[in-house]
Amino acid sequence: MKQAIVARADLGMGEGKLAAQVAHASLMAFEDADRQAASEWKGSGQKKVVLQANGESELFELADKAEREGLPHAVVRDAGHTQLEPGTASALAVGPARDDLVDKVTGDLSLY
Template identity: 75%
Template sequence: MKQAIVARTDIGMGKGKLAAQVAHASLSAYEDASPKDRRAWKGSGQKKIVLKASGEEELFRLADAAEREGLPHAIVRDAGHTQLDPGTVTALAVGPGPERIVDKVTGDLSLF
């Protein structure tokens, strides 16, 4: 079991903002997973990776691919309280799900 979190590189998020957006994405997708997948992921160490996306369009393309594969996923939109405008799409989490299926969706991306 694995989760991949994909964050945009084109909007200049600071390290703290990036960490917060990744956390929002991870938790939101976890909540979208089935109870069985949540237990399996938690029981296997909660494996996760953070990957780079070039922009909003790429995140939505990946979200569509995750949907087609039946994977839990979540797009994050910033509230706009600090660095970004309200509604800015910042990150996507894919999974938790079987590692080979998560990799099918996100395996071509670079590590953050």
């Protein structure tokens, strides 16, 4: 079981902003998971990997693929209080789900 969080590298977010967006995405997708997946993931160490996307269109293509695969997922849209414009799609989390299912969506991406 794992969760992949995909953050947009093209936005130039500072380290703190990036950490906040990744945390938002992780929690939102966890809340989208069914009880069994959430429980298995929590019990197995809550494995996460942070990957990068090169733009908004790539982020939404991945979200669409996760939707088609029936995986829990969430897109973060920033509130615009600090570094980003309001509504900017900054990150996507896929999972928690089996590693192979998450990899079907995010397996070709580079680590952040």
